[in-house]
Amino acid sequence: MKIFTSKQIAQIDAYSIANEPIASIDLMERAATQLFFWIEKRYSEEQNFIIFVGSGNNGGDGLALARLLSEAKYQVEVYLVNVSQNLSVDCQMNLDRLKIQNLVSIFDISNSNDFPIIFDDSVVVDALLGSGLSRILDGLIKELVLYINASKAEVIAIDIPSGLFGEDNSLNNLNHCIHADHTLSFQFPKLSFLFPENIDCVGNWHVLPIGLHSRIINEMESPYQLVDENFIKNRLKKRGRFSHKGNYGHGLLISGSYGKMGAAILASKAALRSGIGLLSTHIPRLGYDIMQTAVPESMVSIDRSDIIFTEYPNLEDFDAIGIGPGIDTKHNSVRALDELIEECDKPLVLDADALNIIGQNQALKERLPKGSILTPHIKEFERLLGKSYGAFDRNTKQRDFSKKKAVVMVLKGAFTAITDEKGRCYFNPTGNPGMATAGSGDVLTGIILSLLSQGYSSSDAALIGVYVHGLAGDLAAEELGQEALIAGDIVEYLSKAWKKLRD
């Protein structure tokens, strides 16, 4: 699903109104009806709702929702905030309709003395401001937002939490934005929902389709996309009836050091569980018995060093190379990585300590082979590209870096962001906090190496790898629970995840 900016969404709204065609008041009714359906499924008729309404179309949605809820016998109170003049046309029309219906008490808020008591068991609906937000909140609205946030009531934000921008919130004060439990976003999620900093504002978000025009949605370009299962399924290659292991590539994984052989085991198993034909794992000498015992399916390449990575085998024998999990950052490993980066003309995935080494030796960053995949978490990302002003800035840096260096960058976390050489950014929906556990990144490296070895392009290897990794984590968490989930479980559940994608 493409993700558009607030400005683009306004254009899509306008196009839909003109070309469906549909009157804007009817589009608002459609939006409010979707809100109503969502609420009706979750709350009983006894539930009371306090709806705070602003002067624009977001307020109009709130007023139309008030009418639909009260028609269905819910108890509803509406508070109009500082809207004595200047209501948008559709907001005014919905206010008139609500007054005619005459089932809902409507109050004005013109100063903080007018704020109502919010009981813990009320549900607050935030219809103050939507995507028309043009400046950070101040004055009475800010006070009201702080007041709502201090209450214990559940909060549902319409379209976007009031005060939050759809894209860049680096200059915003997130405490002055609505902190919603649920955000009901029309047709698309906003970009800012996908950034970790904004989670307290957005809560759980849900997309409500309102039938915006498909032609403009298809035609309008956006660098941002939210990946879904079909998007991934369409990228999978078939495994031919007469294929043999030579068709699925030979990968070289450089991983592990004394005390960190687990990283090599996890990544190797993940590669093998993701369809690779042959795998060689290059490890320090002391890891030999461990490796042969734990992962007999992998061949072993032995370093001359007992304890760290200092050299690598002839790269000609391999289709792709993965390096980093658990290799440490010792001097001789830095030298060996430097040589490998100089020589390597094979698809390459760099993770963990390989990224830390590059972070400490910035000249290496300039020489990354085109098409390489880097898989940092936020800390590793900062070591590579420095601190950012906020999530939007970080994302822009990531896109620019991918484009400038023609590499794929995978910034890991919830909604892992994958950027490609065209500066596009894909967000991944799978995965859960149970995966915040030692070694889960190593598993991802193994999966991506496996896909690269099988001949997938760098961006497809990253997109598919990240998706299936998160899916395996979700399937594992479903059965084992998030607390008990360990990285080895992600490997075990890869089988179910791949099967689901092949269904």
Ligand SMILES: NC(=O)C1=CN([C@@H]2O[C@H](COP(=O)(O)OP(=O)(O)OC[C@H]3O[C@@H](n4cnc5c(N)ncnc54)[C@H](O)[C@@H]3O)[C@@H](O)[C@H]2O)[C@@H](O)CC1
């Ligand atoms: N255009 C459409 O067809 C649809 C719009 N919808 C709703 O319309 C919303 C967007 O409506 P609008 O464009 O009217 O925008 P808003 O409802 O967000 O409000 C904009 C108004 O608030 C003012 N404003 C902006 N920032 C402010 C601030 N910091 N403090 C105080 N006032 C501020 C603006 O000057 C403007 O008058 C969406 O979020 C969605 O809820 C939905 O009804 C679906 C259909």
Ligand SMILES: Nc1ncnc2c1ncn2[C@@H]1O[C@H](COP(=O)(O)OP(=O)(O)O)[C@@H](O)[C@H]1O
């Ligand atoms: N809250 C979360 N939601 C979704 N995925 C997560 C979450 N926390 C962690 N993950 C995933 O788990 C992996 C953790 O990788 P990483 O931080 O490198 O771990 P490690 O260094 O321990 O191997 C990443 O792929 C990340 O996307």
Ligand SMILES: [K+]
């Ligand atoms: K809102």
